[in-house]
Amino acid sequence: MTKNRLEAFSDGVIAVIITIMVLELKAPEGAGVDALRPLAPAFLTYVLSFVFLGIYWNNHHHMLHATDRINGKVLWANLHLLFWLSLVPFVTGWMGENHFAAVPTAVYGVVLLMAAVAFTILTKLLVAEQGPGSRLAEALGPDTKSKVSLALYACAIPLAFANRWIADALYVSVALIWLVPDPRIESRLKR
Amino acid sequence: MTKNRLEAFSDGVIAVIITIMVLELKAPEGAGVDALRPLAPAFLTYVLSFVFLGIYWNNHHHMLHATDRINGKVLWANLHLLFWLSLVPFVTGWMGENHFAAVPTAVYGVVLLMAAVAFTILTKLLVAEQGPGSRLAEALGPDTKSKVSLALYACAIPLAFANRWIADALYVSVALIWLVPDPRIESRLKR
Amino acid sequence: MTKNRLEAFSDGVIAVIITIMVLELKAPEGAGVDALRPLAPAFLTYVLSFVFLGIYWNNHHHMLHATDRINGKVLWANLHLLFWLSLVPFVTGWMGENHFAAVPTAVYGVVLLMAAVAFTILTKLLVAEQGPGSRLAEALGPDTKSKVSLALYACAIPLAFANRWIADALYVSVALIWLVPDPRIESRLKR
């Protein structure tokens, strides 16, 4: 079974998700700078979600690049991941419209956590299919970044009810962990 | 005639269909957990439709993987399938908003039935083009799952008017037949 | 210059156009069969536009299949075609909501006519690039179907103001010319 259509379909779904999110940014009524101000929370949420989807696409790209064989379980694990990613526009819109209120912020974290869990399952199935000592297993290493991300999401969800800004700061931290390719941070995380 | 563009176009259309369905999940007005509760039927319908579209994509993927040649009729049979699939977001939204009322539930079944009929036609045309004894004909076997699915949809549509929950249970059963890859179920169905 | 990305981009754009049209079919308020009845004109227009976009995708597929080389002008001629096709959801929605009123019916015809003109320009540029006696020039032949389609669109637009059903019948006729692969009709048209 070849991976080409899996990549093409995932590219298509992520491309649509990352783009229809912008439909949540509704053109404001007025034509002045003031009309843009109420959009600031929605815009910031859009940027954050765009970065998360970009990280997923990047990681998906790298992981499948190092993959030689797929199987039927991988197809479903991939659809499971795309399911949680497909909810990102919904939670982005809800959190943005409600200016980072507690419940939408926690639900946003639940969707991010479930997407990260789905990605972990997909990784495990792909590594199992390639076999031990494969190029993919070697490229992933201990995969500390993924474990740290899962832990940070799991902390952020209850913290959203205590102080939502802590939860938002944790989401931004996860994004930065993946964005900043500082090798010292990476090696420190790996230890 | 090569199958690459047929696959790419179908991937694109199914990717858009599976993703724009989420636009039917409108971000609720309030910011509390209560605001999410009325969305439950719409969310459950979304999950069901996502799984059905995932099954179609998986089966389409497998079928074309075993296909060597296509022809002009296949292109139109494929567009016919995509037409019925394109109506899934509409019936998903209608059934979800009306909390599984009888008529929307029946119409949902009609679209699923027509998509299954369209898939059967596509299968027949592909098998005819590959010739008897082809890799595709062998891979499909007696194709009992498809026949059972068609029968269950045909039963569910009138039953929606008697008791809509029976119809919904039948839809979920069809999804489970395709999702659960238990070889005993498969071999029992084949007998 | 290779044609792969031209095909991939066109597949993507046509896949999105053919799918977002369904967003014009808004889920009705009520949950009865009566609630569906007012949607009939919008649904019929959707079917017609789906068939037209399917015909364009099919012809685009066949034409580029027989193409070996493209150039910068071809890229723009292709974008010009995609521009007119991108207006199909707008005119489909307008004609459907207004139950085939005269002006929306005429404007629908203008968009179809311009798309056909854009396809003719793209064809001419591709044939010029492949050179005389090419596989593409031979496959196209006198291209009578395209000329008849252009003529029927040009007639339908003014006729929409006299009797809109004549215009609609002409649109359906053009669709049938391309859908029905009767070799006798084809050879009669070619003479």
Place this chain on the structure above:
Amino acid sequence: MTKNRLEAFSDGVIAVIITIMVLELKAPEGAGVDALRPLAPAFLTYVLSFVFLGIYWNNHHHMLHATDRINGKVLWANLHLLFWLSLVPFVTGWMGENHFAAVPTAVYGVVLLMAAVAFTILTKLLVAEQGPGSRLAEALGPDTKSKVSLALYACAIPLAFANRWIADALYVSVALIWLVPDPRIESRLKR
């Protein structure tokens, strides 16, 4: 690292962006020619944005065609470009609905400027990866068109507050620079 998926994902995102813009063109209430008139500014903005996205797709196509190797930074620079392009439907809708008012016109220019900056960064990273004397560096030459475009955008933004028609004229000029392939203009710009 291969460039295929980068191209496929970018094609997908640009295809969705260029197409969902048409959702901003809402089907008017009435069925007469008068009903179309208020849509004229939105339609003109749509045409302008379609041309800009077409230019970006064309240039992206040409640039990656001359590219042999990509790296992780290129993936992010590409996502950065797609981010700014994804805002085009939003600013197109805002400018169109407000009939080219000063602030929306300036914000439209900001998005175009940032997309042009993002494209310049992507170009620099790709040239650096291919090395000096590469096919890509040669194909780009002094890249005067890009520099002139950046300068015109930077002028148009403040000028939108003095006279918005000057800003709009500058946007159209940039589009024409890229559309018209007159070799004399090109060679004059290169000197």
